[in-house]
Amino acid sequence: LKSLSFKPCLGRLQEMKALARFDFKAQEPGELDLVKGEEYTVLSTDPSGWWTAMNDAGEVGLVMSNFLEIIDE
Numbered sequence: 001l002k003s004l005s006f007k008p009c010l011g012r013l014q015e016m017k018a019l020a021r022f023d024f025k026a027q028e029p030g031e032l033d034l035v036k037g038e039e040y041t042v043l044s045t046d047p048s049g050w051w052t053a054m055n056d057a058g059e060v061g062l063v064m065s066n067f068l069e070i071i072d073e
Contacts, residue, residue: 016042018068032061040068
């Protein structure tokens with residue numbers, strides 16, 4: 001993966017919650033597997049579309065933003 005610079009989530013003080021819209025199997029080191037319907041915490045976003053997310057097990061990695069649906073709390 002290319003080196004990306006990340007920004008805090010849309011200037012929010014806390015992370016965003018998101019649901020995986022699709023299953024995704026990491027293709028490269030640093031990417032995070034997604035399981036459709038599971039909840040993830042978005043830690044940072046980037047205009048490239050690669051976001052940093054964390055799963056319930058505390059694993060952190062890059063995911064494509066179009067694979068996630070932000071949920072309101």
